[in-house]
Amino acid sequence: MIKQKVITPEEEYEIVLAALKNPAEFRILYDLHYTAIFRFVHSRVSDINAVADVVSDVFYSALTKLSTYSYKGYSIKSWLYKIAYNQIMSLYRSESKIRTVSLDTEDLETLADDGESRSFLDLDVLKRGLNQLSDEDLSLVEMKYFEKISYREMGQILGITEVNAKVKTHRVIKKLRGLIVK
Incomplete structure (x- = not known):
């Protein structure tokens, strides 16, 4: 397995500035974040062709709107996740796609280890x-527990504060626990 060089948000921003002058420089950001964005989209969209289209649209949109990116001290990945989230929601609305949730045992254990109900360990009940859950509630759970996105990044993706992301996520987990116990 080849490890990619980890770069700081400041270094990423330097790449953004370079890409504004020469769009070919955007390739570095693409290479850094393609896998994470692909996984994010693939866990929510079942049709692999639609996944490829959405991921392509995410990076095309990011490149064409790079001048609107506002650096706030953290990775551009949050901005890419936000674009991906909006593209997925647009896909659901326009084509009435059925949302998907990709789960594995590790995901279930992550939910259980967070101090939540052990009933989460029953895969069928959890599904x-x-x-x-609503699309927004499901996205909160997926981002926090399956994508391991911080509350700060979740807030950026969803256009809410970090505290609001945390509160909403805990409310959704409480709601999910109630749905599972029934």
């Missing part, structure tokens, strides 16, 4: 509970 039924997750399918009853």
Whole structure:
């Protein structure tokens, strides 16, 4: 496995500035974040062709709107996640796509280890509970527990504060627990 060089948000911003002058420099950001964005989209969209289209649209949109990016001291990945989230929601609205949730045992254990109900360890029960959540609620759970995104980044992606992201996520987990216990 080849490890990619980890760069700081400040170094990323330097790449953004370079890409504004020469769009070919955007390739560095693409290479750094493609896998994370692909996983984010693939965990929410079941049709692999649609996944490829959405990921392509995310990076195209990011490149064409790079001048609107506002550096706030953290990775551009949050901005890319926000674009991806909006593209996915747009796909659901325009094509009435069925949302998907990719789960594995590790995801379930992450939820359980967070001090939540052990009933989360029943995969079928959890899937039924997750399918009853709204798109926004489901996205909060996915971002926090499956994508391991910080509350700060979640806030940026969803256009809410870090505290609001944390409060909403805990409310959704409480709601999910109630759905599962029924």
